Amino acid sequence: MRGLTIILTGTDPERFYSALSIAAAHAASGGPACIFCEGRAVTLLAERSPAPDDAGRHAGGLPTLAELRAEASGLGVGLIACQGGMALSGLEIGQLGPGVEAGGLVSLMTGLGDDRLVTL
Secondary structure (H helix, E strand, O other), X not given: OOOEEEEEOOOOHHHHHHHHHHHHHHHHOOOOEEEEEOHHHHHHHHOOXXXXXXXXXXXXXXXXXXXXXXXXXXXXOEEEEEHHHHHXXXXXXXXXXXXXEXXXXXXXXXXXXXXXXXXX
């Protein structure tokens, strides 16, 4: 199965939730998946407080954002933080949680191979 690379371009937790859901579903189907948090989207990786709709998700039987991130990680979904975004946001890789790698768009684009590319 071809890989899936998702470029997350904003700071909306709902988009991050969607990116994690899509990547986790792809990984659960047997394909490699990663999410590249471009620009200030890296701040979503540093969030530790509940996401805005976590209570509603929990009430509806869905995982919270943190739970979904852990599930996606367990499925092998990679998380890549934009180096420029970290500089803009004053963040260091150690602040973004376990398993997050630093990278840039050039290395991402040159390493895509046959991966599908989605931008959210």
